[in-house]
Amino acid sequence: MSDLKLAEYILQHVKAGGRIIEALNRISPMMAGGERYDTAVVGPFAMPWKHDAMFSMIYAQANAIERGAWGGFSVEPRAYILLKMAELALQCPAGDFVECGVFRGGTAFLAADVFAKAGAQGRFHLFDTFAGVPDADLTNEEKAARIGGSFGDVSVDETRGNLERFADFVEFHPGFVPDTFADAGIGQVRYAHIDINTGQATLACLEYLVPRLVDGAVVVLDDYGWPAYVDCKLVTDEYFSEQGLPGVIPLHTGQAIYIHRSNAERYLNF
Ligand SMILES: C[S@@+](CC[C@H](N)C(=O)[O-])C[C@H]1O[C@@H](n2cnc3c(N)ncnc32)[C@H](O)[C@@H]1O
Known part of the structure; x- marks a missing residue:
């Protein structure tokens, strides 16, 4: 109907x-x-993203950056959740923002806008090849799904230009994840968006970021519920289970969220 x-x-x-x-x-x-x-x-x-004038305005700007790559139906609710999670992360007294998987900067734009409006302290670190998903470390399923080489129609200069208005707190780390973590020098993290599409890179992000999360920090995993990116879900569930941490909360948007508590216990297994 x-x-x-x-x-x-x-x-x-x-x-x-x-x-x-x-x-x-x-x-x-x-x-x-x-x-x-x-x-x-x-x-x-229940589509708050359709009725929130402030969100609609920021979304329109982020959408323009993406040059038509964003489909409203699948991205708009995810963008809304991301923006709300960035707001929630700012309740933490300190910590940087991080995004792994940036492409043209649409989702970074949303979180950076929240960061800027709040007058937050800290840096916003952006990790990407800015040349598309590398072929290295793909599983056979990922190769079959032809994930390698996607999102290649971009350059670091283009994304830098798209995020120019946030230049005083945004930091670019172009190159292969996890190699670029080594010199990033990040301390505490209160917001992390992982949207990097492959299992191995998602795992590397979790291994690098989770130990740096402050109490109350928010992690959004964009690829968790998408069949094409099932490896991201598998490594995520395994990671949280092995670390003895509460699992992530899967959302109907395909995203999953994790709110870090320093003294967390596992969720009850209903
Ligand atoms: C879905 S796109 C990110 C979309 C973005 N969050 C947005 O706002 O539209 C995934 C990105 O992950 C990047 N990526 C995937 N694997 C990577 C790796 N191992 N190292 C660095 N970047 C990687 C790709 O270059 C691509 O830009």
């Missing part, structure tokens, strides 16, 4: 004296692979 038809259906129901919740309960769920998916329980009504 399209959004418009759904709205029409609900309106008719309400006009006839019914309640919205009754109408929603009657909308038939979708069946796929024997699983029931409730298509319209909150979806059409």
Whole structure:
């Protein structure tokens, strides 16, 4: 049922004296692979990214940077979550921001805008080849999915230009992750966005960043729930399990979030 038809259906129901919740309960769920998916329980009504004027303005600017690479449906809710997580990270008294997987700088732009508006102290470190996903260290599945070489239509100068207004706190670390971590000299971290698409690089980011997280720090893993990037999920789950840390919280956007507590215990395994 399209959004418009759904709205029409609900309106008719309400006009006839019914309640919205009754109408929603009657909308038939979708069946796929024997699983029931409730298509319209909150979806059409809970899209805060469509109703937040401040977000829409920043998103439009980030979207322009991406030169059409961002599809609204799949990126807009993720961008909204990212922005909210950056705000949450600023509740930590200190620590740098880090992004691994920057491309043209769209998601870095969102977090940098939050950082700048808050007048935050610290640096925002950006790690990427700025020449696309390298072929090194790919699993057979990643090779089959042709991840290597993607996101190559960019240069460090282009991304630097896109983030020029944040030049006083943004630091570029162009090159291969994890090699570029060695000289980065990062101390404490309160916000990390990992959007690097491959399993080995995701693991390297976690190994470098998690020990540097301050109490309350936020990590957003963009690739966690995407079938094409399943290796990112596998290494993430294994890493947190091996470290005895609480796992990440998977979101319906495909992202996963992790909020670091210095004295954390594992989540209960329901
Ligand atoms: C999905 S893109 C990042 C998108 C970006 N966050 C945005 O705002 O649109 C993934 C990026 O990870 C980078 N990347 C992947 N593996 C890498 C590695 N081992 N070292 C450095 N950069 C890497 C690619 O160059 C690419 O720009």
